[in-house]
Amino acid sequence: MARNRKTATSVNSSTVSSALSSRYPSRASSPEPPRRPFRFFDLPSELRLRIYEELLWANRPVDLDPDNFRMILPRLALFLVSRRMHEEAYRVFFAQTIRLFPQTNRFYHTKKPLLQRLPIHYRNVINTMDLVFGPGWTKPPRCQNIKPDLGLLDCTNLRTLKIFVTIDPSEPVFNGFRGEGATEDTYKWFCVDLLRGILEQVPSLETIEIDANTSVKKHGPLLSALRRTVEAGKKRLIWGPRKQLDTDEEEPEIVALDGAMASMAISNEAPLAVTVQA
Structure with missing residues (x-):
């Protein structure tokens, strides 16, 4: 009699677990689809230029300054991505104010x-x-x-x-x-x-x-x-x-x-x- 009671309890538990699983899906990580590279040059040219401005423009005239190693040099890494990006990016960078002396x-x-x-x-x-x-x-x-x-x-x-x-x-x-x-x-x-x-x-x-x-x-x-x-x-x-x-x-x-x-x-x-x- 006790054995039948355990069996019934196990069946009931399985039923409840199945119901909960169907109502609340498992949070276990499912395999993610392979990531595809972002095609930056598929963006419209106006949007690309706006992105360049956000990345390259400083808040002051560009000048010879000891802080350039920290402020300017990291921005210029964008020039090294590809020849096409260099051609577009340097025109935006030098469109900002350049100090003569x-x-x-x-x-x-x-x-x-x-x-x-x-x-x-x-x-x-x-x-x-x-x-x-x-x-x-x-x-x-x-x-x-x-x-x-x-x-x-x-x-x-x-x-x-x-x-x-x-x-x-x-x-x-x-x-x-x-x-x-x-x-x-x-x-x-x-x-x-x-x-x-x-x-x-x-x-x-x-x-x-x-x-x-x-x-x-x-x-x-x-x-x-x-x-x-x-x-x-x-x-x-x-x-x-x-x-x-x-x-x-x-x-x-x-x-x-x-x-x-x-x-x-x-x-x-x-x-x-x-x-x-x-």
């Missing part, structure tokens, strides 16, 4: 700025460049020049130059700090000559954006000289975000002598007739 790091006095170190086919696709005036104003490093070997002549796709001015040594507050033989116009003309050289070597430039720290006057000597240089080169000038809403006083206009005399009702064409009554 290094700033405030151990590469500041380098003999070869980043542009000079790049192969020609990389220079050809650069379309935005960054230039900072101010650091080293007492003695600019020798690498800040526009010699032909810098590589500007190869920047045939360059369209925009962004200029940022940190200080204007032309202001009177810098009197006594300019160094031996330097005048208030020394650094101003250095910047103007540098900009003129860039405009001459890169005829493809269309837009020059000028911005500066809040302490630099929009119509001060340096920014005014840069503005006139851009206008003389017949390029489009736009002000950066810090200077767009600047309410600085207007630049004083140069008034010709004839205009000043005319405004005072004085003419230099005929002598004045003076009538004296006895």
